[in-house]
Amino acid sequence: MDHVDTETLGSALRLWRDRLSPVDVGLPRRTGRRAVGLRREELAELAGLSVDYVVRLEQGRATSPSAQVVAALARALQLHPGERDHAYRLAGLQPPAEKTISTHVPPGVQRVLARLTDFAVGVFSADWTLLTWTPAWAALIGDPSERTTVQRNLVRAVFTTPEARLSSWPVTAEDPGLPPALVADLRAALVDYPRDRGLAALVAEMREGSPRFAELWDQGAVGRHVSSRKTVQHPVVGPVTCDCDVLTVPGSDVRLVVYTVPAGSPEEEKLEFLRVTGAGLSPATG
The missing domain is CATH 1.10.260.40 (lambda repressor-like DNA-binding domains)
Structure with missing residues (x-):
């Protein structure tokens, strides 16, 4: 045999x-x-x-x-x-159960990210936990690898006080529509993923710990993600004002958050300096 x-x-x-x-x-x-x-x-x-x-x-x-x-x-x-x-x-483990939030990033999305190295792109799951990112994302807002999974959640970053920053340095946004959009996303996610204990725990945590979240939740807030502008107070190159867009992937519940700047602008020169030098990637600069 x-x-x-x-x-x-x-x-x-x-x-x-x-x-x-x-x-x-x-x-x-x-x-x-x-x-x-x-x-x-x-x-x-x-x-x-x-x-x-x-x-x-x-x-x-x-x-x-x-x-x-x-x-x-x-x-x-x-x-x-x-x-x-x-x-x-x-590995002797059960695969992720149905009706729970997936942390899987489709191969096609990863191939796109591999070719977008000049852009600051973060990929988030349905509960707005950061899953993966480009080097330009880490250079612009700080390396997320130094943060725990809990700290990589955008909902916590937006609603907790003091702010549980997803970034290593301050990011200010001209986007009053973001909080209700995030609440609406979580409400929809609870319908899509009724067995996800982590999602239910996140909603309970935010309702108890954030009066603003609780207010929006109880009002049945409805919102949608639109283009916005954000200013990153970078410790090396100073303030960088970017356009921020949220892109969805058909057939998948991951979302891509993309920071871009106009070509030929001073902001582009700052991002190019960060890309070439890797400045800002060290946690010590945060």
């Missing part, structure tokens, strides 16, 4: 890593590269994990990754929903 190797999470990770090229994830193309696909170091950086942990996962020495780790790896590896669920099962 032929020997059949049993698939493990580690072996699957290696296969998925090998099929991605650096260009697929927004890394520069380099000549003379020997590695097929992504290096472990590159996967670790994309997933927000240590290289050592990725090595131990692939070698089978780390056998109990959390659901958050598997979700991060699935996003970094641009897995399709079926592959993502397979990764959960290989």
Whole structure:
């Protein structure tokens, strides 16, 4: 009888890593590269994990990754929903249940992000938790990798006092329609995801802790996202005023928040300086 190797999470990770090229994830193309696909170091950086942990996962020495780790790896590896669920099962976990908010970012969206490296783009889930972002986003408003999942929620950032900032430095907005739009989004999400305990807990937390949220919720606030202007008080280049747009992805409940500035403007020069130098990426500057 032929020997059949049993698939493990580690072996699957290696296969998925090998099929991605650096260009697929927004890394520069380099000549003379020997590695097929992504290096472990590159996967670790994309997933927000240590290289050592990725090595131990692939070698089978780390056998109990959390659901958050598997979700991060699935996003970094641009897995399709079926592959993502397979990764959960290989890790001994149940895939995300139906009628709960997904943290999955479709591969097509990730490929778009990989080609939008000059733009500050953040991808949010249905409860407005930041899932992934471009380097330009981190350079403009601060690196979100230093924040917990709870701290990456835009609803908390808008409604809590003192402000639980999603950004590393102040961002002021000329957008009075944002609070009711966020409340309306959460109300709709409760209908779409009735089994999501985290969403229900977020709504309860905001109703108890934010009088403004409670008022809008009790009024049945209805709002929609429109283009707005925001000014980032950047510690390196000073104030940067941007246009902010919210884009939805058909067939998916992720939202893209995009900051742009006019071509040839002083604001563009500031963003180009941040892009080239990486200034502002260090938490120490916040």
